[in-house]
Amino acid sequence: MYQAPIVKKAFQILELVARGEKRMTMSDLSRALGISKSTIHGITRALEEAGALIRDKKSKRYTLGTVFFELARSGYTRLELKDTARPFMEKLMRSTRQSVFLGIRSGNHVSIIDIVESKQDLKITSPIGTRVPLLAGALGKAFLASMDRKRAVSLMKSIGLRSFTNNSITDPKRYLETIDEAHTLGYGLDDEEYIQGVRAAAAVIHNPGQPMSAVWVVGFTPSMGAETMVGIAEETRKAAEEISRRIALQSFNGQM
Secondary structure (H helix, E strand, O other): OOOOHHHHHHHHHHHHHHHOOOOEOHHHHHHHHOOOHHHHHHHHHHHHHOOOEEEOOOOOOEEEOHHHHHHHHHHHHHHHHHHHHHHHHHHHHHHHOOEEEEEEEEOOEEEEEEEEOOOOOOOOOOOOOOEEEOOOHHHHHHHHHOOOHHHHHHHHHHHOOOOOOOOOOOOHHHHHHHHHHHHHHOOEEEEOOOOOOEEEEEEEEOOOOOOOEEEEEEEEHHHOOHHHHHHHHHHHHHHHHHHHHHHHHHHHHHHO
């Protein structure tokens, strides 16, 4: 098995700093790991630049950077959201008979963190961790509809409206109209705008203080006809609201 020596040494340094009873200097790290000071210096400097380590200017001793706490918090948030949303996603899959996705906004993308696949032979699926463009189809409409108008317009302009299929909405004025509709309805729709032959409905999960998240249903157009889309979208909105209420209740109980 191939191992990257520098990466291994970097983790050894981080583990020592994290577990050490006292803060360690470069000399302490060198002695403890049997690594030259020049190597330690190069690695710790890179870790400092990445925000993984902080070196006190006076004592020259190291502590872990805030990036680790941010990553740990983000990871915990994802696990907590997945556990909370999963029963509602399974219920939504049963009622719509389509695949149900859960994702968290990460910059200009949405990262898929959980999926409940449809039981049908022909279904839409995607690996956990897949990143979807923020303004793709139903997701973009749902997310921007949950923002104030000024922020939504600014985000739309900065990211830009891409053409994924012939149905993609690239006209800003028309796109803003669909956002207004999504705001009124409580969900965003995708009529083959992101993937040809595929429709979707998405609704935002309200989780104050955490990265924006959403639940969405995706299926092939023949199984998500115009008449059934409204029902599926309403079910998606209700699921997002139920997840949001459960999160709020858990937060309230956690504060008691």
